Amino acid sequence: MGLSICEKAELTTYQLKNVAQAWYVQWRDNRPLRGGPMTWEILKMNFLDWLFPREMKEEKVVEFINRHQGGRSIHEYSLEFIKFSKYASSLVFNPRHQMSYFVMGVVEELQEKCYSVMLHDNMNISHLMVHARTVEDARDKRKNRYAKRARSFDGGSSNNRLEIQEKRRFKKRVSNQVPYKFPKARDDKGNKLRAKKGQSGNSPNEKPTYAKC
Structure with missing residues (x-):
C-alpha cells in the first residue's frame, strides 16, 4: 500500500x-x-x-546507563537492555557503542570473554547476547560440578570422622572394663597358692620334731 x-x-x-x-x-x-x-x-x-516529556526521557537514559546484570541471568538482562535502549537511541545508534554498553553491564567474570568477541568484524548485539549466554551456561555447569565434588568429599570426610569416633568410644569402653577383671584374676591366683601351701603341711619356718627314744 x-x-x-x-x-x-x-x-x-x-x-x-x-x-x-x-x-x-x-x-x-x-x-x-x-x-x-x-x-x-x-x-x-x-x-x-x-x-514522553524531556524529564522522563532523561530519567530513562540515566536508568539505561546505570543498568547492570546483578543477580539476574544474561537472558533477563538482555531483555531489559533492549527495552531501555530505545530511550537512549543517541547513545546506541552505533553498533559498537551498543555492544560496549551491554558488556559494561554484565557481571565482571563474563566481561573479558565478551570484550574479546567484540573484536570480530561480523559481531553484532544479537550475536554478542547469544555468546554471553553460552559463556554463562558453561560457567554454571562448572560451578555445579565443583559443588557436587565438594559435597561428596564432605560426605566421605564425615564418614571417616564417625568411624574414628566410634573406634575411640569402643577403645574407651574396653579400657574401662579391663581393670575390673585383672585384679580379680590376681586374687583368685593368690587364694589358690595359699590353699595349696596349707595342704602341703607346715610352713618352712617351723622346725621338724623328732620322736624321743
Whole structure:
C-alpha cells in the first residue's frame, strides 16, 4: 500500500483514541498555518514529546546507563537492555557503542570473554547476547560440578570422622572394663597358692620334731 508521508500521518490520526485523540485535536488546532503540511515525522516527533516529556526521557537514559546484570541471568538482562535502549537511541545508534554498553553491564567474570568477541568484524548485539549466554551456561555447569565434588568429599570426610569416633568410644569402653577383671584374676591366683601351701603341711619356718627314744 503506497502512501505518501502526509497520507500516512493522516491515516494514523484516525487510529488515535481517547486521550491521544484529544491531544491530536488540540495540537492540530494550535498548530501554526505556516508550519507546512503535517508529515509522519512531524506527527511522530510531537506525539512522542507529549507522551514522553524531556524529564522522563532523561530519567530513562540515566536508568539505561546505570543498568547492570546483578543477580539476574544474561537472558533477563538482555531483555531489559533492549527495552531501555530505545530511550537512549543517541547513545546506541552505533553498533559498537551498543555492544560496549551491554558488556559494561554484565557481571565482571563474563566481561573479558565478551570484550574479546567484540573484536570480530561480523559481531553484532544479537550475536554478542547469544555468546554471553553460552559463556554463562558453561560457567554454571562448572560451578555445579565443583559443588557436587565438594559435597561428596564432605560426605566421605564425615564418614571417616564417625568411624574414628566410634573406634575411640569402643577403645574407651574396653579400657574401662579391663581393670575390673585383672585384679580379680590376681586374687583368685593368690587364694589358690595359699590353699595349696596349707595342704602341703607346715610352713618352712617351723622346725621338724623328732620322736624321743
